[in-house]
Amino acid sequence: MADDKLEIINPPNALKQKVGIGGAGAVDLEALERAEQVIAGMTDSYLEWVVEDLKKIEQAYLALASARGDKKEEVKAVFQISHDIKGQGGSFGYDLMTAIGNELCRLIEKADKVGASEIAAIKLHIDALKLVITEDLKGNGGKEGEQMLSGLQKVCDKLLV
Amino acid sequence: MADYDISNLKFLVVDDDANMRQLIRTILGSLGVSAVEAAGGADQGYAMLGKFAADIAICDLRMDPLNGIDFARMVRTGDDSPNIYLPIIMLTGHAELTAVQQARDVGVHEFLTKPVAPAKLYKTIEGLIEKPRAFVRSKGYFGPDRRRRADPNFPGQERRRKV
Known part of the structure; x- marks a missing residue:
């Protein structure tokens, strides 16, 4: 094959051969609604998971706050947990956890350095995440949630100029 | 959306977050899928494919x-x-555009943004069933065709040949 040539391959559609259409096992709107209910039923499990994650992120933050040097490993630890929190919240109706987690990830990813201001901002985000769970702020958290998120966004925007 | 019975499909879930693995396994289960294997890392997931013939892999980017x-x-x-x-x-999460571009360039079929929900996941699976992509092999790429539509106004030289 010459270097500039493209080869097009059509693999057999293995998926279509294995799925059925309709019938008792079909995923229709009712099945999707049932699935949503199953996930909603996992909320208690989620709250247990997130409480654990919040403990872990607090520990990771304390390690970061007392770290010296480039703090790369400590920042990475905080990022990893905030990334998990961000990924899970919305699936269980805690969209604000996802939104705040997203802001925290953005802050850590985009910050050129992690100095005192950035560490203080990370702490603000962690406290906000805890508040969402202790106050049980579901969805976007209403007015309180909107204000909280907008405040955090302003803090991030200021630091990320 | 078509009402597919996907209960015969086998899924491999690769995510380093155990809670996320459990969530996806539960969503798949609620969609009728019972053959789900899960791995906590990329290398472990890859090794698992040797003994578990997955039809679809769901893998975390980060x-x-x-x-x-x-x-x-x-x-x-x-x-x-x-x-x-x-x-x-x-x-993927939001705001991961660079990484998404990289993932596309190593042959990922579809992207699913977190948070994951049953309808979103099913729609993605449905897309894989209904619109199978041809594969392209070139000097620098092997994977599903990144051109989703034929472009009649494509200005470049047509380098494609079918096999």
Whole structure:
């Protein structure tokens, strides 16, 4: 094959051969609604998971706050947990956890350095995440949630100029 | 959306977050799928494919030390890859555009943004069933065709040949 040539391959559609259409096992709107209910039923499990994650992120933050040097490993630890929190919240109706987690990830990813201001901002985000769970702020958290998120966004925007 | 019975499909879930693995397993279960294997890392997931003939892999983008891009690269180009055509759904967060571009360039089929919900996941699976993508092999790429539509106004030289 010459270097500039493209080869097009059509693999057999293995998926279509294995799925059925309709019938008792079909995923229709009712099945999707049932699935949503199953996930909603996992909320208690989620709250247990997130409480654990919040403990872990607090520990990771304390390690970061007392770290010296480039703090790369400590920042990475905080990022990893905030990334998990961000990924899970919305699936269980805690969209604000996802939104705040997203802001925290953005802050850590985009910050050129992690100095005192950035560490203080990370702490603000962690406290906000805890508040969402202790106050049980579901969805976007209403007015309180909107204000909280907008405040955090302003803090991030200021630091990320 | 078509009402497919996907209960015969086998899924491999690769995510370093145990809670996320459990969530996806539960969603798949609630959609009728029982054959789900899960791995906590890219290399572990790749190894699992040797003994578990997954029809679809759902893989997180951000993992450590090897990430979802590494997983896709191993599946597509690994000498011992059990299925180089394996459909891969990559789980991503928002604002990960650069990483998404990289994942696309190593042959990921679809992207699913977190948070994951049953309807979103089913729609992605449905897309894989209904619109199977041709594969392209070129000097620098092997994976599903990144052109989703034929472009009659494509200005470049047509380099494609069918086999």
